[in-house]
Amino acid sequence: MAYFAAFLHMIDIEKNNEVRPLxxxxxxxxxxxxxxxxxxxxxxxxxGLVVYIADSFEEAMSLAENDPHVVQKVRRLELKEWVI
Known part of the structure; x- marks a missing residue:
């Protein structure tokens, strides 16, 4: 298991409020x-920031890319492996 930091950079703050519950x-x-x-x-x-626990970068990327904020293009994703 490894840790992956997903930085979710704001793109659309108004749409963000709509998508936040999802x-x-x-x-x-x-x-x-x-x-x-x-x-x-x-x-x-x-x-915002989400730190995923995953077996690989690919798994973490899949988890992060399926976040409704990313899917709805409310936030831009930047993913990096994080070493504790």
């Missing part, structure tokens, strides 16, 4: 599966 539900389901280490918004409203 985003939160998606992450809650992944959290139940043990796929989330940490998550939350940045205080300056520039986006």
């Amino acid at each position: 985003h939160i539900n998606y992450l809650e389901e992944l959290d139940k599966q043990g796929k989330i280490f940490a998550r939350g918004p940045f205080s300056d409203q520039s986006g």
Whole structure:
């Protein structure tokens, strides 16, 4: 298992408010599966961070790309492996 930091850079703050419930539900389901280490918004409203737990970069990318905020193009995804 490895950790992958998904930086979710804000693109559309108005649409973000509409999509947020889907985003939160998606992450809650992944959290139940043990796929989330940490998550939350940045205080300056520039986006947020999700730290995924995955077996590979490809798995983490798939999880991150299926986030409704990314699917709906509300936030731009930047994914990096994070070494603790």
